[in-house]
Amino acid sequence: MISTALKTCSILLFTTTLVVGSYVFYNLYLDLSSLSFSVSSKLSMDAASINLILNVTYTGRETLRDLTITLTAGNYSETHSLSLKAGSVILSYTIPLEDAFQSSVYVRLSVSYMGIVRISIVSPKISITGVP
Amino acid sequence: MLKYRSSVEGWFSKSGLTRKILVGVLTGCLNYIVYYLIPLLAIRQIMIPKAVGSLTVLDMVSGMELFNVWVLLGLILLSVATSILSGSIVGVVIGASIPVVMIAYLMSLFSVLTLEYLGYRIDVDVTYILILLSISVALWSIAKVFKYVESLQ
Numbered sequence: 001m002i003s004t005a006l007k008t009c010s011i012l013l014f015t016t017t018l019v020v021g022s023y024v025f026y027n028l029y030l031d032l033s034s035l036s037f038s039v040s041s042k043l044s045m046d047a048a049s050i051n052l053i054l055n056v057t058y059t060g061r062e063t064l065r066d067l068t069i070t071l072t073a074g075n076y077s078e079t080h081s082l083s084l085k086a087g088s089v090i091l092s093y094t095i096p097l098e099d100a101f102q103s104s105v106y107v108r109l110s111v112s113y114m115g116i117v118r119i120s121i122v123s124p125k126i127s128i129t130g131v132p
Numbered sequence: 133m134l135k136y137r138s139s140v141e142g143w144f145s146k147s148g149l150t151r152k153i154l155v156g157v158l159t160g161c162l163n164y165i166v167y168y169l170i171p172l173l174a175i176r177q178i179m180i181p182k183a184v185g186s187l188t189v190l191d192m193v194s195g196m197e198l199f200n201v202w203v204l205l206g207l208i209l210l211s212v213a214t215s216i217l218s219g220s221i222v223g224v225v226i227g228a229s230i231p232v233v234m235i236a237y238l239m240s241l242f243s244v245l246t247l248e249y250l251g252y253r254i255d256v257d258v259t260y261i262l263i264l265l266s267i268s269v270a271l272w273s274i275a276k277v278f279k280y281v282e283s284l285q
Protein backbone atom coordinates (compact mmCIF):
# COMPACT_ATOMS: atom_id res chain seq x y z
CA MET A 1 0.00 0.00 0.00
CA ILE A 2 2.74 2.44 1.04
CA SER A 3 4.92 1.26 -1.86
CA THR A 4 2.11 1.96 -4.38
CA ALA A 5 1.55 5.45 -2.94
CA LEU A 6 5.29 6.20 -3.07
CA LYS A 7 5.55 4.94 -6.66
CA THR A 8 2.60 7.14 -7.69
CA CYS A 9 4.20 10.18 -6.02
CA SER A 10 7.50 9.38 -7.72
CA ILE A 11 5.92 9.12 -11.19
CA LEU A 12 3.94 12.34 -10.68
CA LEU A 13 7.00 14.26 -9.48
CA PHE A 14 9.17 12.90 -12.32
CA THR A 15 6.59 13.78 -14.99
CA THR A 16 5.97 17.24 -13.54
CA THR A 17 9.70 17.96 -13.39
CA LEU A 18 10.19 16.92 -17.01
CA VAL A 19 7.20 19.00 -18.19
CA VAL A 20 8.28 22.09 -16.21
CA GLY A 21 11.91 21.62 -17.32
CA SER A 22 10.89 21.43 -20.99
CA TYR A 23 8.68 24.52 -20.60
CA VAL A 24 11.52 26.45 -18.97
CA PHE A 25 14.06 25.51 -21.64
CA TYR A 26 11.60 26.36 -24.42
CA ASN A 27 11.14 29.81 -22.86
CA LEU A 28 14.87 30.17 -22.46
CA TYR A 29 15.33 29.48 -26.17
CA LEU A 30 12.64 32.04 -27.11
CA ASP A 31 14.01 34.73 -24.80
CA LEU A 32 17.67 34.34 -25.69
CA SER A 33 16.88 34.49 -29.39
CA SER A 34 14.95 37.74 -28.90
CA LEU A 35 17.47 39.51 -26.68
CA SER A 36 20.34 41.64 -27.89
CA PHE A 37 22.51 44.37 -26.47
CA SER A 38 25.05 46.85 -27.79
CA VAL A 39 27.60 49.05 -26.04
CA SER A 40 28.76 52.54 -26.83
CA SER A 41 31.03 54.76 -24.79
CA LYS A 42 32.11 58.35 -24.48
CA LEU A 43 34.62 60.11 -22.27
CA SER A 44 32.91 62.28 -19.67
CA MET A 45 33.65 65.99 -19.22
CA ASP A 46 35.90 65.83 -16.17
CA ALA A 47 38.00 63.09 -17.77
CA ALA A 48 37.95 61.18 -14.47
CA SER A 49 35.56 58.58 -15.70
CA ILE A 50 34.19 56.88 -18.74
CA ASN A 51 30.49 57.00 -19.36
CA LEU A 52 29.45 53.70 -20.89
CA ILE A 53 26.01 53.32 -22.40
CA LEU A 54 24.43 49.89 -22.67
CA ASN A 55 21.49 49.52 -25.01
CA VAL A 56 19.47 46.38 -24.28
CA THR A 57 16.88 45.34 -26.85
CA TYR A 58 14.22 42.71 -26.27
CA THR A 59 11.79 41.68 -29.00
CA GLY A 60 10.02 38.84 -27.19
CA ARG A 61 6.26 38.75 -26.68
CA GLU A 62 6.16 38.41 -22.91
CA THR A 63 7.91 40.39 -20.21
CA LEU A 64 11.31 39.04 -19.34
CA ARG A 65 11.30 38.98 -15.53
CA ASP A 66 14.03 38.51 -12.94
CA LEU A 67 16.65 39.93 -15.27
CA THR A 68 19.73 41.59 -13.83
CA ILE A 69 22.52 43.23 -15.77
CA THR A 70 25.85 43.82 -14.08
CA LEU A 71 28.74 45.74 -15.54
CA THR A 72 32.10 44.98 -13.97
CA ALA A 73 35.45 46.72 -14.44
CA GLY A 74 38.05 45.95 -11.80
CA ASN A 75 36.68 47.10 -8.43
CA TYR A 76 33.75 48.85 -10.07
CA SER A 77 30.53 46.86 -10.36
CA GLU A 78 26.98 48.08 -10.85
CA THR A 79 23.83 45.98 -11.15
CA HIS A 80 20.49 46.95 -12.69
CA SER A 81 17.42 44.84 -12.04
CA LEU A 82 14.89 44.89 -14.88
CA SER A 83 11.55 43.54 -15.95
CA LEU A 84 12.10 43.93 -19.65
CA LYS A 85 9.12 44.43 -21.95
CA ALA A 86 9.38 44.43 -25.72
CA GLY A 87 11.50 47.41 -26.77
CA SER A 88 14.83 48.75 -25.67
CA VAL A 89 16.29 50.09 -22.44
CA ILE A 90 19.33 52.33 -22.18
CA LEU A 91 21.49 51.89 -19.13
CA SER A 92 24.28 54.27 -18.20
CA TYR A 93 27.39 53.31 -16.26
CA THR A 94 30.08 55.66 -15.07
CA ILE A 95 33.34 53.78 -14.67
CA PRO A 96 36.33 55.38 -12.91
CA LEU A 97 39.22 55.74 -15.35
CA GLU A 98 41.68 53.66 -13.32
CA ASP A 99 39.26 50.71 -13.26
CA ALA A 100 38.42 51.09 -16.94
CA PHE A 101 42.03 51.13 -18.09
CA GLN A 102 43.59 48.72 -15.61
CA SER A 103 41.01 45.93 -15.94
CA SER A 104 38.87 44.53 -18.69
CA VAL A 105 35.23 45.51 -18.80
CA TYR A 106 32.53 42.88 -19.13
CA VAL A 107 28.76 42.60 -18.82
CA ARG A 108 26.99 39.79 -16.95
CA LEU A 109 23.35 39.10 -17.69
CA SER A 110 21.47 36.87 -15.24
CA VAL A 111 17.99 35.47 -15.72
CA SER A 112 16.03 33.21 -13.39
CA TYR A 113 13.22 31.11 -14.85
CA MET A 114 10.48 30.44 -12.27
CA GLY A 115 13.26 30.14 -9.69
CA ILE A 116 14.09 26.73 -11.17
CA VAL A 117 16.72 27.36 -13.82
CA ARG A 118 19.18 30.20 -13.52
CA ILE A 119 21.10 31.44 -16.53
CA SER A 120 24.13 33.67 -16.46
CA ILE A 121 25.68 35.07 -19.64
CA VAL A 122 29.03 36.84 -19.49
CA SER A 123 30.09 38.93 -22.47
CA PRO A 124 33.61 38.82 -23.91
CA LYS A 125 35.98 41.12 -22.02
CA ILE A 126 36.44 44.53 -23.57
CA SER A 127 39.85 46.15 -23.17
CA ILE A 128 39.79 49.96 -23.11
CA THR A 129 43.09 51.50 -24.17
CA GLY A 130 44.09 55.13 -24.37
CA VAL A 131 45.00 56.66 -27.74
CA PRO A 132 48.39 58.45 -27.59
CA MET B 133 25.74 -41.76 -2.51
CA LEU B 134 25.65 -39.05 0.11
CA LYS B 135 29.01 -37.78 -1.06
CA TYR B 136 27.76 -37.72 -4.68
CA ARG B 137 24.58 -35.80 -3.69
CA SER B 138 26.59 -33.28 -1.74
CA SER B 139 28.93 -32.65 -4.67
CA VAL B 140 25.94 -32.25 -7.03
CA GLU B 141 24.39 -29.67 -4.68
CA GLY B 142 27.73 -27.88 -4.53
CA TRP B 143 27.90 -27.82 -8.31
CA PHE B 144 24.36 -26.41 -8.48
CA SER B 145 25.14 -23.69 -5.94
CA LYS B 146 28.30 -22.81 -7.88
CA SER B 147 26.24 -22.66 -11.03
CA GLY B 148 23.66 -20.50 -9.26
CA LEU B 149 26.38 -18.14 -8.08
CA THR B 150 27.87 -17.93 -11.59
CA ARG B 151 24.41 -17.15 -12.99
CA LYS B 152 23.86 -14.44 -10.39
CA ILE B 153 27.26 -12.89 -11.16
CA LEU B 154 26.47 -12.96 -14.88
CA VAL B 155 23.09 -11.34 -14.26
CA GLY B 156 24.82 -8.74 -12.07
CA VAL B 157 27.41 -7.93 -14.76
CA LEU B 158 24.71 -7.59 -17.43
CA THR B 159 22.57 -5.43 -15.14
CA GLY B 160 25.62 -3.29 -14.37
CA CYS B 161 26.23 -2.73 -18.09
CA LEU B 162 22.56 -1.88 -18.57
CA ASN B 163 22.68 0.55 -15.63
CA TYR B 164 25.76 2.16 -17.20
CA ILE B 165 23.81 2.76 -20.41
CA VAL B 166 20.69 4.03 -18.63
CA TYR B 167 22.25 6.18 -15.91
CA TYR B 168 25.48 7.37 -17.55
CA LEU B 169 25.58 7.00 -21.34
CA ILE B 170 22.05 8.14 -22.19
CA PRO B 171 22.10 11.27 -19.93
CA LEU B 172 25.55 12.23 -21.28
CA LEU B 173 24.51 11.77 -24.92
CA ALA B 174 21.22 13.59 -24.26
CA ILE B 175 23.04 16.58 -22.79
CA ARG B 176 25.52 16.60 -25.66
CA GLN B 177 23.01 16.22 -28.47
CA ILE B 178 19.65 17.62 -27.36
CA MET B 179 19.61 20.02 -24.45
CA ILE B 180 22.38 22.44 -25.28
CA PRO B 181 21.80 23.08 -29.01
CA LYS B 182 18.11 23.76 -28.29
CA ALA B 183 18.99 26.12 -25.48
CA VAL B 184 21.57 28.30 -27.19
CA GLY B 185 21.26 27.73 -30.92
CA SER B 186 24.50 26.65 -32.52
CA LEU B 187 27.34 25.76 -30.22
CA THR B 188 31.10 25.81 -30.58
CA VAL B 189 32.49 24.60 -27.28
CA LEU B 190 30.81 22.77 -24.43
CA ASP B 191 33.44 22.80 -21.70
CA MET B 192 32.48 20.14 -19.24
CA VAL B 193 30.54 17.62 -21.32
CA SER B 194 33.00 17.56 -24.20
CA GLY B 195 35.75 16.71 -21.68
CA MET B 196 33.91 13.65 -20.45
CA GLU B 197 34.59 10.29 -21.99
CA LEU B 198 31.67 8.15 -23.08
CA PHE B 199 33.53 5.13 -21.69
CA ASN B 200 34.32 5.70 -18.04
CA VAL B 201 35.85 2.50 -16.65
CA TRP B 202 35.44 3.51 -12.96
CA VAL B 203 31.75 4.29 -13.29
CA LEU B 204 31.21 1.03 -15.22
CA LEU B 205 33.18 -0.99 -12.65
CA GLY B 206 31.32 0.60 -9.74
CA LEU B 207 27.95 -0.13 -11.32
CA ILE B 208 28.92 -3.72 -12.13
CA LEU B 209 30.10 -4.31 -8.54
CA LEU B 210 26.90 -2.84 -7.08
CA SER B 211 24.75 -4.87 -9.48
CA VAL B 212 26.65 -8.09 -8.73
CA ALA B 213 26.21 -7.45 -4.99
CA THR B 214 22.49 -6.82 -5.57
CA SER B 215 22.18 -10.01 -7.61
CA ILE B 216 24.04 -12.20 -5.11
CA LEU B 217 22.18 -10.75 -2.13
CA SER B 218 18.80 -10.76 -3.87
CA GLY B 219 16.07 -12.03 -1.58
CA SER B 220 17.60 -10.30 1.44
CA ILE B 221 16.94 -6.78 2.66
CA VAL B 222 20.62 -5.85 2.06
CA GLY B 223 20.34 -6.77 -1.62
CA VAL B 224 17.12 -4.81 -2.00
CA VAL B 225 18.61 -1.74 -0.32
CA ILE B 226 21.79 -1.89 -2.46
CA GLY B 227 19.72 -2.32 -5.63
CA ALA B 228 17.46 0.55 -4.68
CA SER B 229 20.40 2.82 -3.91
CA ILE B 230 22.01 2.47 -7.38
CA PRO B 231 19.74 5.00 -9.18
CA VAL B 232 20.05 7.45 -6.27
CA VAL B 233 23.84 7.20 -6.29
CA MET B 234 23.97 7.68 -10.06
CA ILE B 235 21.63 10.69 -10.02
CA ALA B 236 23.72 12.23 -7.24
CA TYR B 237 26.86 11.59 -9.31
CA LEU B 238 25.33 13.18 -12.41
CA MET B 239 24.13 16.08 -10.27
CA SER B 240 27.66 16.76 -9.11
CA LEU B 241 28.80 16.86 -12.76
CA PHE B 242 25.98 18.68 -14.51
CA SER B 243 24.37 20.97 -11.93
CA VAL B 244 25.95 23.94 -13.71
CA LEU B 245 26.50 23.57 -17.45
CA THR B 246 29.16 25.90 -18.79
CA LEU B 247 29.24 26.78 -22.45
CA GLU B 248 31.12 29.17 -24.66
CA TYR B 249 29.49 30.68 -27.70
CA LEU B 250 31.15 33.37 -29.81
CA GLY B 251 33.18 34.51 -26.83
CA TYR B 252 30.17 34.63 -24.53
CA ARG B 253 30.30 32.43 -21.45
CA ILE B 254 26.95 30.89 -20.58
CA ASP B 255 26.24 29.19 -17.24
CA VAL B 256 23.01 27.21 -16.98
CA ASP B 257 22.21 26.22 -13.39
CA VAL B 258 19.86 23.21 -13.41
CA THR B 259 20.44 22.20 -9.78
CA TYR B 260 16.76 22.43 -8.82
CA ILE B 261 15.61 20.27 -11.74
CA LEU B 262 18.20 17.61 -10.83
CA ILE B 263 17.18 17.79 -7.15
CA LEU B 264 13.52 17.19 -8.09
CA LEU B 265 14.52 14.30 -10.38
CA SER B 266 16.68 12.74 -7.67
CA ILE B 267 13.82 13.05 -5.14
CA SER B 268 11.48 11.23 -7.52
CA VAL B 269 14.09 8.49 -8.09
CA ALA B 270 14.70 8.22 -4.33
CA LEU B 271 10.93 7.87 -3.74
CA TRP B 272 10.84 5.07 -6.31
CA SER B 273 13.76 3.32 -4.59
CA ILE B 274 12.15 3.64 -1.14
CA ALA B 275 8.95 2.23 -2.65
CA LYS B 276 10.92 -0.84 -3.82
CA VAL B 277 12.24 -1.41 -0.29
CA PHE B 278 8.70 -0.99 1.14
CA LYS B 279 7.37 -3.47 -1.41
CA TYR B 280 9.94 -6.04 -0.26
CA VAL B 281 9.06 -5.42 3.41
CA GLU B 282 5.33 -5.73 2.59
CA SER B 283 5.97 -9.03 0.78
CA LEU B 284 7.53 -10.47 3.96
CA GLN B 285 4.35 -9.87 5.96
